[in-house]
Amino acid sequence: MNQIDAQHLLSRARAGEVRALARAISIVENREEGRAQLLWAAQQAYGTAFRIGLTGAPGSGKSSLSDALIEVLRNEGRRVAVLAVDPSSPFTGGALLGDRVRMSRHAEDDGVFIRSMSSRGALGGLSRAAWETLLLFDAASFDVVLVETVGVGQSELEVRDVCDLPSCQPRSGDIVQMMKAGIMEIADLFVINKADLPGADRMMAAVRELIQISSTNHGVRPNLLKSIAVQGEGISILWKTLWERYQMMQTDQTLQQKRKQQWAAHVRKAAEEELLRRFQEFLERNKQLLRWTEARDEERSSFDTTIQTLVDAFIHSSTP
Amino acid sequence: MALLEEESHRDALQAAWLEYQKARKRFETVYREHAKERPALFENLSGNTVEPLYGPDEKRSDPTYYLAKIGFPGEYPYTRGVHESMYRGRLWTMRMFAGFGTAEDTNRRFRYLIEQGEGGLSTAFDMPTLMGYDSDDPHSVGEVGREGVAVDSLEDMEQLFDGIDLDQVSTSMTINGPAAIVWAMYLALAEKRGIAWEKLRGTTQNDILKEYIAQKEWIFPPEPSMKLVTDTIEFASQHVPQWNPVSISGYHIREAGSTAVQELAFTLADGFAYVEAALRRGLDVDAFAPRLSFFFNSHLDFFEEIAKLRAARRIWATRMRDRYGAKDPRSWKLRTHVQTAGCSLTAQQPEVNIIRTTTEALAAVLGGCQSLHTNSMDEVLSLPTEKAVRIALRTQQVLAYETGVTHTVDPLAGSYYVEALTDRMEEQAKAYFDKIEEQGGVLACIENGFFQREIADAAYRYQREIEQGERIIVGVNAFTEGNEESIERLKIDPSVERRQIERVKAVRQKRDGWAVQKALEEVQRAARASENLMPALIAAVRVYATEGEIVEALKQVYGTYQERAVI
Amino acid sequence: MERRPIRILIGKVGLDGHDRGAKVLARGLRDAGMEVIYSGLWQTPESLVRMALQEDVDVIGISILSGAHMTIFPRVHDELVRRHAEEILVIGGGIIPPEDAQALIQDKHAAAIFAPGESIETIAGWIREHVPGQRQALKDGA
Incomplete structure (x- = not known):
């Protein structure tokens, strides 16, 4: 091509x-x-769509929230793309992608594009392809892009790297997990979904407290909202809040700054992957090195020297 | 002196138990060291290990255990059956499911079955009717009259029961999401023919919880759906006292791939959820509980199925009495319809399905069912032919009249194996109840996908066991035949859809449109006001509002529901 | 460099909610290393095809137990043709009598119909065998 x-x-x-x-x-x-x-x-064509990240543990209602947000956005005439990322099986590489089920009422709407993506083994839960797909959504002139990831684990850490506004939907019982995973520092907005369930108020209070003790992000504290996505309640306010923050980020240049950082992070990550790929290819080409490694006596050779020798050999081979 | 005698008797008993335990240990050693076993999976369908031999133990040999846990037939806790004389008094009702094409087609099948000596009518509806769509709705294309009869308006109900005396039959209607509407049609029909509602006997399946859990035929979100079910329970208890407003169904849970233990536990949990909803409505438990009935599956694992029904009766009786404070013994009795497992039938060598169905039916009878449906051998291929239905009915007649299993009540009670199995299933069901409660109850478990995941896991495990040859299915992964001759199949006349669409259009033409409009508005008003919907529904169907129109009106108030994907 | 797992959309079209077979198959194909997208219940032929296009799948698998297969498969096929995507393989399963299955395959409304009881291994094998050719055809056509 x-x-x-x-x-x-x-x-x-x-x-x-x-x-x-x-x-x-x-x-x-x-x-x-x-x-x-x-x-x-x-x-x-890069740089027109507003990218919103949605994370939360399975069962927290991400897809329902996406579904409700799509409804509001479509009523405003905005075109929406959704990238739903689910983990792949570490054993077979296969994946079961079912997030779009809850968004199926938008299945026949031309203004909505939903794509499921498996993490294909990416450690952070988001693969490089996820970020690159957002570039394509941009180029296809969508107004808003929603990125759904599973949450608790490492994937939220990466949502920050691809989205303008990462949000999180904690589920009861997740609080400790969230603190451990460093979610409080990452999300710009918290949504307590299923606000009609018993215990929702307690959750609100707990998250509010966490927000108050956590450090601020560019001087702006994360927002805390509640919703009942399946009934569409609280969604207009959620969208209004997201949009206001987005506009604020545009005005005070933090958006541009953030995207620059993301770009740099992506380049760096891609470079790391490229380096690793080349190193693997190098080893593949120079099988004698592996045999040499195996032949070294475990008891008498230094671990560090062995590593050093391998890496040096690679570096020399690539600088003629 | 008497005291001494008692003491020496106790000593003798003690010595006998010791003797027995020694003998048992000896046998177990011999068995371990010498007995040959086939390389088979000695596990029942719930994944529980089955021991090579069951024998007496002290706990179950104690008469106090017998009185508390087993008891006599017709007496609490009903482990041995809900009637004193069981099948010596009255055989189970041989109820066969029928319904296809238009109302006239099914009406003919009904009359045929009545002539064949069948005791009750069981109605299957087509997919559009089950999902609340009229036959002329775009969603209905290709599905009208296929899996059952199409009922759009009261006119179809009139045709369906043409020439059948409503006060002489017991009618079961297998419908859930729109059950209240279809029941309203049946009540309106009776009213039109001048038959008092008090005389009507029958059952609406109306078990919406298992729809979310397994069969996936719901219309509204779980909460308003529960409210509708509660409306029918309340209305039946006040106006249609011989009607069973809900048939709490494990059948579909099992068909979706659950184990027997899951079927037992989830079904009873659903039952308790209905009881709690009705209690919250302010009904007296004894005013409605006697009319709650059940519907279980009977699968291939013979003894497990028998134990399942026995355990179900015991758990229900105990909870109804002790937790919900029911005082009327009728509230304690779990009465159940049973259907043999459709999911156990194979497309390969379909005649063999007759044998599967026979053992499943025998298990249902030995488990003490009140009515029974036997599947036809060709059901996995298409809707059953008349011949296949006849053989299935004959299967029940052979069991009832030729085998002698009906001569004594609960013949398997006291079987070391069956009693141990019954106890274990009860324990495992209770462990599930605890898990469900921990997560906030049945509705919460539906919303978070707990049931769906448990069932999907079990279904996948079962499939893998078959594919890996650990579980043998005759004709599928063993004893296969290359070239299979095909059997005769029932064909649905493709003109059914067109005729039915014409019919519903004609109904819309000739009815009083203004009255329909008013009636639908009244349905919406009653829904918004959270009143019992039954009176408004009956008024609406009486003026020939269609099922689809009423459902649409209610969707505007209640909304719709899409489940989270649990794969 | 190119690493392209087989992608398949498992779909439920029409009103029938029996999803046991669809779900068991979805899991089985995942375990066979494929990326499986599940459509959820009650899709129309139009929505199913749109999903297949968005997800860029190689195969659409449809499970039907309601007897509506003779209506649904042709409608899915027509929709694929309308959207210039007829090279996506359509396979089916459920309660579909052999003579209907034959007719569907003959009329090219389905590439394969699997009978109840067919093993996941057989189905996965069929897919693995047929997807490469279909991909090649797509490349040649493009």
């Missing part, structure tokens, strides 16, 4: 052709031929 093909595919995606965007995402996700051209083309 040359640059012109890539541009063509993206303009079809921008014109609302579902299949063009879907193929573009697959090409990026699978690192198929043409990925670089697509990303370069997408970059030209």
